[in-house]
Amino acid sequence: MSTPLLQVKNLSTSFNVDSGEVRAVNGISFNLDKGKVLGIVGESGSGKSVTAYSIMRILVEPGKITGGQILFNGQDIVQFSKKQMREFRGKRISIIFQDPMTSLNPVYTIGNQLRECILLHTDRNREQANARALEMLQLVGVNEPEKRLKQYPHELSGGMRQRVMIAMALACEPDILIADEPTTALDVTIQAQILELMQELQKKLGMAIIMITHDLGVIADMCDEIIVMYAGRVCERGTADEIFYNPRHEYTKGLLRSIPRLDTNHARLIPIAGSPVDLTNMPKGCAFASRCDQCMKICLESLPEELQINDSHIASCWMNVKQVYMEAEKEGAV
């Protein structure tokens, strides 16, 4: 197997605030191959967005990468200089954000903002950049693209603005597109359109996508691989099928129970009780233990190790270890 396009190794990111160190990301690792779609799922505060910002290195003060490596084609981005990083952002990896209403600068035209990144990262002159901007708007399905170039963000709807954001992110043909909850702020019909568009563009342009969401339903049929995050750690990683049909972490199971489904007769959704852990004061055991129905003594005392379930499926839950023991016991090995 060749080296993956992006390898995140043991990445940790913290925010030093008055009340202590908020450890938003606690040593997460994953790989992303060329042209694949990776989903990162978790509830608010689980460190999804911070992971994305760490990869782009656009964390704002007091956020800081405290450890680990982010290898892009084997080069460690964490060690990049400011200048290297500027040339890297927008060209090799792009990002689109949650709220398209506020992500575009209100005082510049769409054309100006689209051209800006094209002029920054390519040798095109102004006219060529304009042509490219027009081409991108057509590609993302914006109607009347010539007119849009001259318009300001407030003259466009939310869905339209998110299309513009996508056009901007893809204008320089990046290898990876990070989509940080790209549909959360949009209404449902527009959500579907944007997801469809992203899938279509992914097929056409072949970039890899990191799709961040708190909604498992959104990424069910889009992702090659899914990572479930909780309290800044990966609790489960696997293919979409494995995560949906064979979840091996209690948190993943909880998430799945809380999505509305049409194919079963669940009368009620089952929410996950309790609230996320305090990231300044992490428990020494499993971070999810206090909210877990299956919590055991060991869960409170030590961190569960990653258990390889098969080649692609990994989960960090003591329940799996227990199961292995019980199976071994049955066979009389222990």
Next chain:
Amino acid sequence: MLKYTVKRILLAIVTILIISAITFFAMNAIPGGPFSKEKAPDPAVQAVLEARYNLDKPVGQQFILYMQNLLHGDFGVSLKTGREIATVISEKFAVSARLGGMAAGFAIIVGLVLGSIAALCRNHWPDRLIIFLTTLFVSVPSFILATMLLLIFALQLKWVGVFSTSNPNYVLPVISLMLYPMSYITRLTKSSMLDVLGQDYIRTARAKGVRESLIIFKHALRNALIPVITYVGPMIAGILTGSMVIETVFTIGGLGTEFVHSINNQDYPMIMATTIFLAVLMVVATLVSDLIYKLVDPKINFD
């Protein structure tokens, strides 16, 4: 845009008419008159003088007469000096506008730069120093600042000359006049800049790979300017018409001093002329700053 401008100009004319009327009746309501001061002339002379300037007529009629003259471009003559008021105002305004223009220009430029620096170095020493100084300049009254500057730089250190008509050295008057608006603009720019720097579109620009200096000057500053413009428009009008305090400290004969003197003397035509002039300037400055808004913020739609 044109329709809006015309509408605003018409409204401005109404505003100025109202201001004129209020001033006219208020000033007539003050006991005494221009010819009834300590050195009161002979009652017969006073009666002639009052008849000469229509002061013997009912106030309402006086107002109509005054407005009629005004519409013909006639401001009248000063009751104290007998000089043409139009000449006096243009003369004095030239001095005040020169001083005020320089002060306003420097206040805006220095204020924007210091404000941006303070925002970028938030909680570090440049920010603390700037905020300390601007707080000082905003809170200490201008006559104390002006006197201190004069004492230290002109009399003790002798770095700059004292202002006089033969040697019009504008350094100290300009500095004294600009400190307050400059400090205000600095603080306004800082808070507005901090607000803008936390916006999502700044993160977008950063994610695009835009250089930090361009993020500040292209993406942030233009957005941060919007609240500053609100303050700057009327500030310029105020500063151009002169500050009585600064003009008195530096013995500069400007419009500010003239305005205060005219009230003390109950020099009716002079009070009216200076007030109307100030009102027109204020209205124009507000209109211009509203039009500049449109240039800076495309979201503003006048129609």
